[in-house]
Amino acid sequence: MSNLYRRDPRAQWIARNRLHPLHVPEGQLVQRGPTGLLRKNVHTIGFIGPNGLKRIDRSGAADSFEQLNRQSAQGSNSAAQEEVVLPLHKVANPDFYILVVVDGVSGRLSSHDRDTLGLAHKLATHEAHIENGVLAENNAAFDKGIEGNEVRTGAGASAGERTGAVVAVFFDAITEERLDITGIDRLVNFEGNEYQHYNPEQRCADLYKLVNQLNPKHVLFPDSIHGGADLGRRLAAKLNTTVASNVWKVNNNQIVCRGSAGKTDITRAITNIMLVLEECSEPVSDTRHECLALERPLEQSLNQLPNINTQYLPNQEPSPVLEQTPDQIVESISQQKITDLGNVSVNPNDINLAEAGFILSGGNGITDWDQFHHAAAILGATEGASRVAVDDGFMPRERQVGATGTWVTAKVYIAVGISGAIQHMQGIAQCEKVIAVNSDASCDMVKRADLSAIGDSQEILAALLTLVTEQKGEPKSDLNTDLKGDKNNQSTSTSDTSGQNPHQATPIHMLEALHA
Amino acid sequence: MRKQTHSASTEINKNTEGLHNNVVKMVNTASKESVNVTVLVSVGEHPLSKRPRRAEQDARAIEIGLNLPGTQLHVMHAGAADNVQTNTVLKDYLGMGLPEIQVLNIPQEADNLTALTSNFTDSNPDIILTGIRAENGESSGMLPYVLSEQLGMALVPSITEILSVDKKAGFAELLQALPRGQRRKVRVKLPFVATVDMAAKAPRQSAFGAAMRGKITVVDAIATATTNNANTEWKITPAQPRPKRLKVVKAKTAADRFKAATAKAQGGAGKVIYNNQEAADAILKMLTDEKVL
Structure with a gap:
């Protein structure tokens, strides 16, 4: 081969056309030009400054050469694959706190939690302009004889600019991986055995202490059935104030909340405790946060409060479990009027189809309906059906999934013998995972499904059932011998307040199914 | 199973006797009588026609009360008496087979909480059932929480069923509604306040004859003016549809x-x-x- 440079017109065209799908936006700093000469790509020189504008450092400093290399070193990585390092939002000495009590269902932040944190971040950063008089008024409800508030308002008046820190309160263990990008400046984690169960009174008492010590400007709860709505109202009742519930918009000092069970909008002044709806604000996405564990000064006397700011431990993992004195433990036990006896097993077919978490749905392709019902009982799935199956009389009308039936929200949806009419696909649009069992590989359901099994549905179901019964073989024999003991275990061990694994407690129905 | 819970609960009772003397005493003195269940009902509002109606959760609460064997069921409404619209709705409740509804006569702008609290400290109910939120007004859902706080009772939110009430031991077992149609069993000390979830058993129909036979008894209550005047500054408008969240693309180029x-x-x-x-x-x-x- 000769050393002659050969043009690749197509590659050149792609390189010129920034909208071409194969275009690599930040190519090599030095590239072959159309004539074969090496050309410097001036567009890649420089860097994007903090305000989003391109900056070229011509000072001749050590970095000024690196800024060329920085781009060229990235090579042909496309922009989408780059790991973007977000700027760090630091709050060293917060003037006030915004407390967010997240649901933290199974240790994770839901989108509702993230929205609430986003709103808290907005309140913490955008409220610099509000007059101090209003602030003092807002804080009045939390004063309760604590002098700390006075000190801080004084500091705010002198500084003029006030920044707040978002304090997130987690109960039970945290399994969320990246807490730093969710907008948490300070973290309080109540851990311990008692928090694995349903103990709203204990949680409320802890929050009460925390609020009295931090004296936060606002306390935000997600207004959700996962506990936020309950906890917020408990806390408000204990603090002898009231809440603004169903808040969906916050403009400076005004909030808009839904009243009359969703029929009216109430525009009112901002309150201390707010139960906010989903999508009340955008979640934090532009900044990283420190997410420092807040040393909870629970053992300290209240007059030490103004010193809280120096008590943060840098980059420490969730703070250790609060050590209680025996008196406090006795007190906390006697205060508990509610005892969690665990989740009870629910017949899957009693669950409303719209909120069922696991649905086995049958359609025209099913020949053996007895096997289908048997499979649903063994898997512990709620039964659904397509319109054809309902019209043919195999299933009742209230089991119909689709535009004319029920719109389902299941986590896992198994469609057996359903080809996937558009009305049916609308009905399952919100399902997370769809499994198709069908004899036709080209049907619409297979295109939608995350996993498709092509073949005779009867055989596939039979194979699945043998697998499941094999897998459950051991616990099943236990059940037969010691059903009572198992029940006791259940009452102590299942403490899932979330309903994330709704079909944990189905062995009884499995037994029924086996007898059928 | 049954026996075990009995013994366990009495033990706990002994342990906490010193601390909760007054509660235990109250349970003991009243133990010979049947369980006193009070249901607080409100005037509901149809979501579309805005007509007054039975509040759905309150009707479910009455249904729970009617299905509890061996209890004294009292139904109470706090609001302005002799109001035509209120009376029609109360008749709807009576039509479920209730002999009587008590109306605590409280003027519209007065605070009904103090009246309710003083009434309950006199009548000592074991169980107070309410809906989760009212169907009109602010519907903040605070009433059961404030009641439980002021009366020193436990509060169990969103229940679907009362499984058993053991007045001697001072405990009741309830089923709570969880997301995804799941249920949680909780044991709670008597007396308690519970809010009733929509997942509870649907209420029975209201019968005209029963509604005509039932009595509405007006009880005079001490009316105190509301302490917070903040409500006057509220602007209440029909609910606007919330804007859908847009997919924001944060692209630099x-x-x-x-x-x-x-x-x-x-x-x-x-x-x-x-x-x-x-x-x-x-x-x-x-x-x-x-x-x-």
């Missing part, structure tokens, strides 16, 4: 924006398996991964 706008849904094609046994394995794996089995 035109190419990124173009790609985001024209990109097709990724990962449309799932895994397709033709072998029956492999398919069953894969399905089982997915089910266990999703923790539904």
Whole structure:
């Protein structure tokens, strides 16, 4: 081969056309030009400054050469694959706190939690302009004889600019991986055995202490059935104030909340405790946060409060479990009027189809309906059906999934013998995972499904059932011998307040199914 | 099972006797009588026609009360008496088979909480059932919480069923509604306040004859003016539809924006398996991964 440079017109065209799908936006700093000469790509020189504008450092400093290399070193990585390092939002000495009590269902932040944190971040950063008089008024409800508030308002008046820190309160263990990008400046984690169960009174008492010590400007709860709505109202009742519930918009000092069970909008002044709806604000996405564990000064006397700011431990993992004195433990036990006896097993077919978490749905392709019902009982799935199956009389009308039936929200949806009419696909649009069992590989359901099994549905179901019964073989024999003991275990061990694994407690129905 | 809970609960009772002397005493003195259940009902509002109606959760609370054997059921409404609209709704409640509804006569602008609290400290109910939120007004859902705080009673939110009430031991077992149709069993000390979830058993129909036979008794209550005048500054408008959240594309360059706008849904094609046994394995794996089995 000769050393002659050969043009690749197509590659050149792609390189010129920034909208071409194969275009690599930040190519090599030095590239072959159309004539074969090496050309410097001036567009890649420089860097994007903090305000989003391109900056070229011509000072001749050590970095000024690196800024060329920085781009060229990235090579042909496309922009989408780059790991973007977000700027760090630091709050060293917060003037006030915004407390967010997240649901933290199974240790994770839901989108509702993230929205609430986003709103808290907005309140913490955008409220610099509000007059101090209003602030003092807002804080009045939390004063309760604590002098700390006075000190801080004084500091705010002198500084003029006030920044707040978002304090997130987690109960039970945290399994969320990246807490730093969710907008948490300070973290309080109540851990311990008692928090694995349903103990709203204990949680409320802890929050009460925390609020009295931090004296936060606002306390935000997600207004959700996962506990936020309950906890917020408990806390408000204990603090002898009231809440603004169903808040969906916050403009400076005004909030808009839904009243009359969703029929009216109430525009009112901002309150201390707010139960906010989903999508009340955008979640934090532009900044990283420190997410420092807040040393909870629970053992300290209240007059030490103004010193809280120096008590943060840098980059420490969730703070250790609060050590209680025996008196406090006795007190906390006697205060508990509610005892969690665990989740009870629910017949899957009693669950409303719209909120069922696991649905086995049958359609025209099913020949053996007895096997289908048997499979649903063994898997512990709620039964659904397509319109054809309902019209043919195999299933009742209230089991119909689709535009004319029920719109389902299941986590896992198994469609057996359903080809996937558009009305049916609308009905399952919100399902997370769809499994198709069908004899036709080209049907619409297979295109939608995350996993498709092509073949005779009867055989596939039979194979699945043998697998499941094999897998459950051991616990099943236990059940037969010691059903009572198992029940006791259940009452102590299942403490899932979330309903994330709704079909944990189905062995009884499995037994029924086996007898059928 | 039954016996075990008995013994366990009495033990706890002994342990906490010193601390909760007054509660235990109250339970003991009243133990010979039947369980006193009070249901607080409100005037509901139809979501579309805005007509007054039975509040759905309150009607469910009455249904729970009617289905509890061996109890004294009292139904109470706090509000302005001799109001035509209120009386029609109260008749609807009476039509469920109630002999009487008490109306605590409280003027519209007065605070009904103090009246309710003083009434309950006199009557000492074991169980107070309410709905979760009112169907009109602010509907903040605070009333049961404030009541429980002021009366020193436990509060159990969103229950669907009362499984058992053991007045001697001072405990009741309840079923609570959880998301995804799940239920949690809780044991709670008597007396308690509970809010009733929509997942509870649907209320029975209201019968005209029963409604005509039932009595509405007006009880005079001490009316105190509301302490917070903040409500006067509220602006109440019909609910606006909430704007849908837009998918914001944070792209620095035109190419990124173009790609985001024209990109097709990724990962449309799932895994397709033709072998029956492999398919069953894969399905089982997915089910266990999703923790539904």
